[in-house]
Every structure is written in C-alpha cells, then in structure tokens.
Amino acid sequence: MRLYEDKDVIDLLYKLDEKINENLNIYWPNFNKLPIALYNNKKVFLINHKNPPKSFTNENNVFIGPWDSRFTGNTAISLNNYITGILNITIITPLTSFEKIYSLVIHELFHGVQIINKDKRFVQEMIYIQYPILRDNIELRNREREYLLRSVFEKDGQIQKQLIGMFKFCREKRKKYIGEYINYELAVESIEGTATYVEYKAFSDVSCLSDEYILSKFIQKLEVDNTILSNLRISCYSSGAALCILLDDLCPNWKGEYTKSSLYLYDFFINKVRSKEIVVKIDDYSCTKYLIKKDGEYKQKEFEKFNNKDGFKIILKGNMVLEGTDPINIIVSDNMILHKHFIKFITSRHQFILKVPVLSRKGEKIYNITQIEFFVHTEPVQKEDNILVEYLGDVRAKMMRYGENFYIDLEE
Structure with missing residues (x-):
C-alpha cells in the first residue's frame, strides 16, 4: 500500500x-x-x-x-x-x-x-534475558511444537487427542527443566498468542484466500528452523494462536471464560481439554545441537556487525535503568544486550530514547544498565558542562576521548 x-x-x-x-x-x-x-x-x-x-x-x-x-x-x-x-x-x-x-x-x-480488562498475564520481558538455552529444554520444545502443529490440522479426533497428549508431556517435562522461566513462554502465548489469533480472524474476515491457507501462514512459525532460538518470543505467538484454534474446535465459546480467568492460556487449555500425557522418548539430539550452534554463530555475527559499524563510538557510563525496548528485536549474550531498533532508559536526571542500534551491558539487577554503546556520524561537542551528542541530544555530563571512542559519564 x-x-x-x-x-x-x-x-x-x-x-x-x-x-x-x-x-x-x-x-x-x-x-x-x-x-x-x-x-x-x-x-x-x-x-x-x-x-x-x-x-x-x-x-x-x-x-x-x-x-x-x-x-x-x-x-x-x-x-x-x-x-x-x-x-x-x-x-x-x-x-x-x-x-x-x-x-x-x-x-x-x-x-x-x-x-x-486488566489482564494480569502480560509478560515480564526481561525474563528473556536470563532464559536458559539448555539442550533438553530445546529438544522437548521442538518436539512439542511439532505435535501442536500436527494437532491443529488433524481431522481424526483420536489421533488429535494423542498428539495433544504428547504435546502436554513435552511441555510439562520442560517445566521441570527450566522452572519459572517457562512462565515467559506461557505469558507471551497468553497475551501475544491470543492477539495473533484475533489478527488471524481479522485477516480471514477481509481476505478472499482460503481459511486453511491463512491459518497455515499464521502458525507456520511452529515449524522448527534456524531462527527458532533467536526468535524465541515470536515463536510463542504461533503456539498461543494454535492453542486458541484448538479451543475453538474442542471447546466452543471458551473466550468469555478465558477473559475472566487468571490462568495462562496453556493452563486454561489443559483444564478444558483433558488429555493424558503420552510419553515421548528422545534419543537423538542432533537437530538441537545444530540449532544451538547456529544460534551462537548468529549472535556472534550480529555483535561483530555492530562493533564494525562506521562512525564514532559513544560509550555512556553511569547508573541507568532500562525503561523500554523492542522485545522482538533484541539479542542477548551473557551480560550484553543488542537492541536493534531502540532503547528507552533513565538516569537520576533524565529520560532518554535512542532510535538506533544500541549495545547495553546489564548490572546486577535485571533492569539495571552499567554501560550503553552506539555509533554516531558526527563528533560530540563539549559546551562547558553540557555535551551535544547525535541521537542523544544535549546532556549535562563529562566526556573523555580515546581515539574514535568517546566516554561520557552521565552521573557527573
């Protein structure tokens, strides 16, 4: 358009x-x-x-x-x-x-x-920063997504019930491996998954394409590919939407009850669709090992691309607190977070927004930031106690230069 x-x-x-x-x-x-x-x-x-x-x-x-x-x-x-x-x-x-x-x-x-509606299931985004990339968790997650995808399109009720039982087994076993971190996925499914389901319904309403084709497009990210780990948050959109589709099929008129419920979408689904767990045996981790390797290579490449950008590097130091970012477009490696679109943060004096790629280093607490790095095309200008920095604006701070790097202390 x-x-x-x-x-x-x-x-x-x-x-x-x-x-x-x-x-x-x-x-x-x-x-x-x-x-x-x-x-x-x-x-x-x-x-x-x-x-x-x-x-x-x-x-x-x-x-x-x-x-x-x-x-x-x-x-x-x-x-x-x-x-x-x-x-x-x-x-x-x-x-x-x-x-x-x-x-x-x-x-x-x-x-x-x-x-x-004062929904209490909104995701705590920063949990993602600590999400554990463990072999057994990822292998089970890949399997559960396969069973969930197949169950959506399965026409035989008995086979569909078995697939849901296998999905449930994998999900419940993962809870034991990663504990409270599973709540990150459950929350994204509950909020973004239902919104993706509504998006699918809206698209179907105005499109001339077949409903089955549209459905396949909306839940295609249930398929496992090289991006499944780097796009962990987005991958939960499709699993949440799939649970909604299954509820439509198996428990019509579920939406009003869910809206009033405080349960995560998955827990609500399990309560409404009672299927016994079916044990899934795993003896081949080759796919998961490949995905973890590819995810590590992708992260290394993205951080290298950032550090090789042209221009002057600005390094902000001080006690900063993260206020907002685009959770779909962040990359986490140890204590470093690459914000590909923007970051909002505050200091004791000001609130800032940087709408450029930014590398932040987190402190002891999950929202604390000790350092922020980004690149500019023009040199910062010192004006008495203030510094004019491209993208950041006019700030009261002290600055030191080492080669092409400018260190700015926002607490001075």
Whole structure:
C-alpha cells in the first residue's frame, strides 16, 4: 500500500475506521472500538480519540501532530487517559495489502482490550534475558511444537487427542527443566498468542484466500528452523494462536471464560481439554545441537556487525535503568544486550530514547544498565558542562576521548 503523502495515511485511517465499525465482536467477545494512531518518524495520525494532545490539529476528524517518544513500537498505550492502538507505518511497503494492515491494527487494538480488562498475564520481558538455552529444554520444545502443529490440522479426533497428549508431556517435562522461566513462554502465548489469533480472524474476515491457507501462514512459525532460538518470543505467538484454534474446535465459546480467568492460556487449555500425557522418548539430539550452534554463530555475527559499524563510538557510563525496548528485536549474550531498533532508559536526571542500534551491558539487577554503546556520524561537542551528542541530544555530563571512542559519564 502506498503511504507517501499525509492524504494516503488519512484515507487509510478512514478505510480502517469504516471496517472496524462493522463488528469487532466476531473476533472476540466485548471487543469494543478504540482509537487508532498511525505514526512515522515525524508525524502521528489519530482517529476516534476524544481527547487528542493539544499540539494535534483536526483535519476532517483525523488529528495530526508531531511524533514523540510515546509512539514507539506496535502496541496499545494510554494516550491522554484513552487506550489507543498504535502502529508504526514505516514497516508498510507498497507490497503490504490492506488486509495485512487491517489485521495488524486489530492485533494492537486487542492489546488495548487486554489492558482495559486488566489482564494480569502480560509478560515480564526481561525474563528473556536470563532464559536458559539448555539442550533438553530445546529438544522437548521442538518436539512439542511439532505435535501442536500436527494437532491443529488433524481431522481424526483420536489421533488429535494423542498428539495433544504428547504435546502436554513435552511441555510439562520442560517445566521441570527450566522452572519459572517457562512462565515467559506461557505469558507471551497468553497475551501475544491470543492477539495473533484475533489478527488471524481479522485477516480471514477481509481476505478472499482460503481459511486453511491463512491459518497455515499464521502458525507456520511452529515449524522448527534456524531462527527458532533467536526468535524465541515470536515463536510463542504461533503456539498461543494454535492453542486458541484448538479451543475453538474442542471447546466452543471458551473466550468469555478465558477473559475472566487468571490462568495462562496453556493452563486454561489443559483444564478444558483433558488429555493424558503420552510419553515421548528422545534419543537423538542432533537437530538441537545444530540449532544451538547456529544460534551462537548468529549472535556472534550480529555483535561483530555492530562493533564494525562506521562512525564514532559513544560509550555512556553511569547508573541507568532500562525503561523500554523492542522485545522482538533484541539479542542477548551473557551480560550484553543488542537492541536493534531502540532503547528507552533513565538516569537520576533524565529520560532518554535512542532510535538506533544500541549495545547495553546489564548490572546486577535485571533492569539495571552499567554501560550503553552506539555509533554516531558526527563528533560530540563539549559546551562547558553540557555535551551535544547525535541521537542523544544535549546532556549535562563529562566526556573523555580515546581515539574514535568517546566516554561520557552521565552521573557527573
């Protein structure tokens, strides 16, 4: 879809609004209409909002204003006390269909519904930083995904029940291997998996493609490939959506009960679909060893690519606290985190957002940061007690230079 001019974005919002007016309850019970914000690096386009920011101007019921740090990522936020779904339209290309954009917007609006419902199952993102890449856990995880995928498309009820029993065995055994870290996956399935399911329903609603083809596209990441470990979070979207599809098949009208429940989606599924565990014997780990090796090589390559970037390296030191990042696009290695899109952090004095690739080094506590590194094209400029740094802005700090590296102490 072409979004080169403001008018293109406004016309898209009108089209989205017209479709949304029809009936969101066909996707999920009590799914009510919410404001939508589409944004790029400069502007925000807002519709259906009762209290838009004062800096926004009204152009035929679409409010347009300057971008600020509230509009980061694709999600739902509280904007002047109204929950609003936001979508970064820089991800949209001329090849992106209206059907795809519509389903993505519905996905983010559903996160708004989850917030309004005070859903307690939202993921603690930083648990991922400590997630254990263990051979037995990964092997069982690969097996469970195979059984879950097969169960979605299985027409024979008895075979489907067996596949669910094998899936359950692998999942329960993994709980014993990694303990509370399984909750990271369970939470992502519960929040993002249900949102992906709603996205699938929305896409099917407006697409002329067959439902089975669309379903296969939405849960294809259940298949194991070279990216399964580096895309751990995204891989939980498809497993969560698959559980929803199975619940539709085996327990119609489950959604209202789930909304009121505090159980993770997997635990809710197991309570509703009672299948005995079927033991899965594992005597070949060659696939998992290969995946762990490939994941290590991928991480090493990405860190090397970052460190070999052109420009001047800025190294921020001090007591910093992570406030936000794009959890889909981070790479973790020991105490280092590569944030490929952006990072929000605070010091004792200021809040910052860097919308460039950033390498952070974490402290003793999970949200603490001891050092941040990124690259700039122009040298920082010292002005008495302040320093002007590309991407970071004007900050009160002390700076020292060693070759092409600039060390900036934010606590000075």
